[in-house]
Amino acid sequence: MSLGRLLRRASSKASDLLTLNSSGSSGSPSVLDGEIIYSKNNVCVHPLQVLQGLGEHHPGYLCLYMEKDELLGTTLILAWVPNSRIQRQDEEALRYITPESSPVRKAPSKRGRHAQGSGEPHQPSPVEQRETCDNHMTCSTSSTSSLDTNLQFPENSGQLQNSKWDEQQKVFALEQICGVFRVDLGQMRSLRLFFSDEACTSGQLVVASRESQYKVFHFHHGGLDKLSEVFQQWKHCTETHLKDQQVSNEKTCMQFSIRRPKLPSSETHPEENMYKKLDVSTWLNHLNESGQVEEEYKLRKAIFFGGIDVSIRGEVWPFLLRYYSHESTSEEREALRAQKRREYSEIQQKRLSMTPEEQREFWRHVQFTVDKDVVRTDRSNQFFRGEDNPNVESMRRILLNYAVYNPTIGYSQGMSDLVAPILAEVLDESDTFWCFVGLMQNTIFVSSPRDEDMEKQLLYLRELLRLTHLRFYQHLVSLGEDGLQMLFCHRWILLCFKREFPDAEALRMWEACWAHYQTDYFHLFICVAIVVIYGDDVIEQQLATDQMLLHFGNLAMHMNGELVLRKARSLLYQFRLLPRIPCSLHDLCKLCGTGMWDSGYIPAVECTGHHPESESCPYGGTVEAPSPKSASEGKKGPKTREVFSFRK
Template identity: 65%
Template sequence: MSLGRLLRRASSKASDLLTFNPGAAGAALRSGLDGEIIYSKNNVCVHPAEPLPGMAEHHPGYLCVHVEKDESLGTTLILTWVPNSRIQRQDEEALRYITPENSPVRRNARRRGRRPHSRPPAAQVEEQYEDRNITCSSSTESQGLVAYEAGADPPASAQHKQPPATGEEGDEGSCELSDEVSRDSTMGSDSDTFSSPFCLSPVSEALCESSSSVFLDSDSRELSEELMHHSVSSASSLESNGQSQGARWEEQQKVLALEQLCGVFRVDLGHMRSLRLFFSDEACTSGQLVIASRESQYKILHFHHAGLDKLAEIFQQWKCCRETQLKDQVSDEKSCMQFSIQRSTLPSAESHPEEKLYRKLDVTTWLRHLNQNGQVEEEYKLRKAIFFGGIDPSIRGEVWPFLLHYYSYDSSSQEREAWRLQKRTHYHDVQQRRLSMSPEEHSDFWRKVQFTVDKDVVRTDRSNQFFRGENNPNVEIMRRILLNYAVFNPHMGYCQGMSDLVAPLLTEIQDESDTFWCFVGLMENTIFISSPRDEDMERQLMYLRELLRLMLPDFHQHLTALGEDGLQLLFCHRWILLCFKREFPDTDALRMWEACWAHYQTDYFHLFLCVAIIVLYGEDVTDQQLATDQMLLHFSNLSMHMNGELVLRKARSLLYQFRLLPRIPCSLHDLCKLCGPGMWDSRYIPAVECSGEHPDSQSCPYGGTSTPLPSSPAPSGTPSPSRTPDPSRSGKSRNVFTFRKQS
């Protein structure tokens, strides 16, 4: 019997012992064993939400469900799907997701002897892989029916599709079983206890030591290389004054589409809204599992080779799942099952439900995000980890260039080194252009730029050890970077405050050329750092006013009563222009920068930070009815006296509440427009309600309705919007949102 077939049978036996025993699964759920794996299934597919050129329809992976204890919410279930490509090459991080550290399977694993550390010949490795590769046939299987919550419409690409053709699990299936459990899963002859399938066998250890890597099939690899070529081309556009932001983002979405198919999908089912199972065969074993989040995003997992009925039994035995009857379904037909998630206690509105789940990104965890070529494999997962946990200062110089678009996430180590050399030459050319100015040009440059730069750099961050002391060479480096930037981007030139942004970059990156190009990336990202142009700042303030109207109506009403001066929000101009650097110590301010640069779920997280500051420290403004100048003094006096970690947590909570709203005013339509779906198949798209004020068009450009949409129930503890007249616009009828607490 071949090694591949032996592993497949062992894997099947392991699945039976672990999960396909309803009594055992029920006992695990009732007892709530922390880390207990209660379900596992191989060759569960994800399909592209939309057809992508050069990519296969099937992307099989390994799915498992384990129990996890939560201090505040009790027992919950964690569902994890890991693509076969990650397991075939024994990705340590992926295997950790399949078998969590707290799993009894991992803790009670039977010890086995290790072979001497020797790397097998390449031919031997290829032979070992032969029986374990996936060969998905190009059958007529198509994506199954997609379920959505009431009031949410499915995208056109997912409507009216037939369930996939039925397939039987076995050696003759259209999708052969691969080695996602390519480890020893046999019964020990000297013991009646089960030996974990997640203990590395000698074969797996040899493969783990091998330098071979099976990451993508040939078509996917070609597409990945093509995307890398596009990414490098996009970065080179810096030399021609940059590419438009929309085009860059469109390219990035192509890369993110790969992550949806080749990245790890991991969710806490207790924080989901509903689970739906669609059966495509009479035995009700094959079909699709549709997971819907509270933000109305969905993920479809395709069970082509049975196992879906066993998962349904798990959900039926879980006390947090409540089976509900679907509309238009005949009672004696079992073509679909729907479960609503019922929790005795929902996450507090004061904190994001994923708070404290992510540790600070240190050297070890950073290296886990890189493959053997130095490429970041799952950009979304990395950005999410940075958003919640931040970055250890020791590796900021390594990670920041990615966040600031100096390095492409899918670039290899060799490509980044070549890119650095190319950009170093370009930086030298920019500096030579400045040094070779004619006397007339230099005189004009000194008057418009250099005079102000020379004054600012000598008083920027002088308390920082990196810039402290007389004749500090780092001060001169910062000065050169600012002068060269004014030559590189004469339209922007130099504005007071830019030195406050360059100083931390230089402190952490500690390379003149790299710091310059990271600063270029920061200044091009006009969402986070507002340029001095009036239209950019006004857009930021408009979004902030609308967020305050939505989330803090009492404060907004006070601003309205103060008139135009109050609505100008003068107290927060410095927050936006200098990115909170004058309001918080460097430790806290840089954490906020990283959270904003992560672009997790919104591109305007800095505005949620502004709202968080007002929520936490603005109560005196409304209680004492402070005037505009008094309000400005009040917030100025709070500088360096606010709790940065508390502000960050509150801002994440406000973002979570915002994304739970079933509808938003059209004035806030663009707040999350550029963010990709992450690991989900759909984006966050709330219903839009028209604000009624579009002077240049007869109808709402965002398709918003002019009448209130039917209200939908919000999660317990989550404020819901209501409509009240807008007193700030005399002579005009306008609808606004305010928060009211639900009983």
Template identity: 90%
Template sequence: MISPRPPAFPPWLCGPHMTRSTSSPSSTDAHLQFPDGSGLLQPPRWDEPQRACALEQICGVFRVDLGQMRSLRLFFSDEACTSGQLVVASRESQYKVFHFHHGGLDKLPDVLQQWKYCAETHLKDQQVADEKTCMQFSIRRPKLPSSETHPEESMYRRLDVAAWLRHLNALGQVQEEYKLRKAIFFGGIDVSIRGEVWPFLLRYYSHESTSEEREALRAQKRREYAEIQQKRLSMTPEEHRAFWRNVQFTVDKDVVRTDRSHQFFRGEGNPNVECMRRILLNYAVYNPAIGYSQGMSDLVAPILAEVLDESDTFWCFVGLMQNTIFVSSPRDEDMEKQLLYLRELLRLTHLRFYQHLVSLGEDGLQMLFCHRWLLLCFKREFPEAEALRIWEACWAHYQTDYFHLFICVAIVAIYGDDVIEQQLATDQMLLHFGNLAMHMNGELVLRKARSLLYQFRLLPRIPCSLHDLCKLCGTGMWDSGYMPAVECTGQHPGSESCPFGGTVETPSPKPSREGRKGPKTPREGFGFRR
């Protein structure tokens, strides 16, 4: 028998009662609804709002008025479903986030379930006047069914010293480069050999080079680097003033706040911080067309911490900026190209989310929530260990040069359901994904992205708007003897024919649906096949 008196709760859980949602919960989502307060159990108000605010700011008391709440979400960030976040959103799109870094979040759903049953006792004779005024409570558990994983997902382990040496011949040349890239794509690289393997991925070293040739290259590149630095130091006073105004002022501000919690850059007067500063200033001299943009320090810092040599790090960074599409510069045309591909991938793989973006108009299609993902290569979205694993998977260039876009789609697929369910506006989407930063499961996102790439390769035809997605790929993008057909989207202003040779498929007549039960539902992206 359920007691009519609800259990006591902390002050931050004081508010209106919950009623069971009419939607049926699944194994991964539990939904409740909150009355809006219009004639239904008015929530108590704080007698001293100023005092409550002071307590929150000074003592860290977590207080939320559920009467002003739009949604309450539990996001589990680990597969064991013990750690994560409690996120409370107000109707004014203000978010309060309560973090469970070391477990315990799994206990909260049980408490809320008990509270729900008490609410049912109180509201059994009352009716909710308007379903649209009800807020939601849900539990998000990160899961990826085994049926949706890449068939080779568990076949590769992390590349360690022994495995790396097996890829080298007696002269130090990399043998079977494609197999090496595949192993890194699935398993990543052990921390102990990153400094040796990363220069290959960043194309500082050629896979065909011998150990002796690489040593000769390093000596040559050190001389070149010294010449670049000397050019910077020998600027005229006028040149130096312009350089300080356009480059150095921003670099000096950025380096002192980049990865300072990392052991390699920690502490006052750390020489590694000055080393990073020189690399960025010298790069602006080496490539004045790009110069320096805020965020480049976030890309250089991990490379320097692993490669441990200023000259080698500089040339690895040059390779990163020159030879990978993974890094998107802030230039409008570069970002727009990335967003165009991403929109098309979302249309193929997550149609409901794409349709929501379309409903928001031009602002929604700009996808502001993912700009930081692309500009900083997910470094601000995941803890360092997981972010670097994502970098390595992208640098492997296995089957696509655009794997970072599949990472974006994977994040949306796993963590974007609330955007659709709550019909979040553009600014609310930005807040939603921003609050998930550093609390998403990087390994889960990687597995989902690999499965999405696998399914993309199974498509019998691809839209011509994604033709360039495989244009630059080397060996192994498509299975031998198989290439997908290119289907024209018909969106080529000023051109009578498709520049990619795409064909327009004429739809075949379909039988009448009269007499059939239920409306026709659109297909949600592509399905998973074996």
């Protein structure tokens, strides 16, 4: 009988014992050490960076089994083994998912040794083949022990032999990153289940240790709902403490939660799901016979809610990035392209005509960093993959020429991450350069990374958190100045969430921000949405500043981007409904175009009283003298709220 079939049989027999075993009652049947509760193949763990040249998918086998524990009585052990090691019948790896004490394990399998001795690689059974090939995904960091490398290849085909050898070496390399994983869930800090589909069967299991180390398991083809049932019956998830406080503080799983992909109706923008992705036909409907965009506001609204189809990004993005004017005709745009192509050539010629001294200075301050960055930017993208890729050289020229075009900003690390996706979609060096110029000029969250720019962004973000997520804001205040600096979100702002979400989701967020629908600061609402959805551990565990940074850093590439976007749109909608806003958020209501309150509703503005350089509020508000009661308490009285008209 194959390993997969054996484990499934064990799982079906053991699952009904879970509740009884977890209850701890004297009348419950004794728990068999190693009793398997749950097993599922093709569960994967994504790495932060996929090894260059490796396949996109690397599945593994996950199972839970009971284990005796002196303090807890019983605990759950989670084990994950790459399918590639199961196929090779790696005995060391198989012991992790079938412990010696398990009733499933009869005797050590000799199949692996037999295959090795016969000089032929083990051929998996049909069940194993189906489980292994059903889904292929990537996986993440974990240590692994020595690997069984006894593999045979045909000697009559050198090319085939080399091909298979290279492929196997890639598998081994990936196993070094995505090796066997085993952990006692009773000793973990938290377990979180994030469902990604409306049926609530697929999603992620996030396991966090007390040292803020994270492991994220992805259930791409279902099974997470069954695991959810297991955890909801396990007493260390349903109880937050035990009678023995020492045991509770050291061993108990402290937090368990399940997150559904749907937001409650009260947390959803009322126009959600009313707009489809902008495709070729809908895009053409926005253009008149001359090629001009009609009703620009409606177009931006459609992009804000629905996004843009990949097939037309190269045509629509130049409008969003202010390279093309919405009023321009097709002929005018072609003339503009020709003119800008000449200007770009002149900029490049200026760079190439530098004196030797200027070239040395330029190399020290710009070119050295650019050359180092471009060769490692988006290399997993087919557009930039491979040695001597001309697209990489195009990206390099764009960045070097931009430093000449705008010497005040020059080049900062991270700019290559912004240029690369534009070049991959626009597919023209000159057009990409001018789109990047528009990005830097008109998109606030990628302006020059000066300290004062970041501090302004953090000020707005702190105020938004105070209004929308007071508990998290209070936790930041309790951490002092270090907490209020919010180091965990600096990368979100500087790199436009590109390191936090897969490319498809990150670019969808870019488009929503570039639409400038109702605010220029939608990226800050995305930041708040991430905190609201994924920040529970920070509050519940009272994480310190460094732990908070590690918490959000480990969730990078493992968050649900579509859920975050829906929540961000809802937060923007709720912000617009506030009866008053603090004057510190005044600039969030300024917009290059149709105003935030275009319906005629104008909110009141409340002065915060924090204007050290002026006694009066620069936005029209004033602070009343303290009342007798508040004065006796050493506090300021209520502020006068004046209505301020937000106009273009």
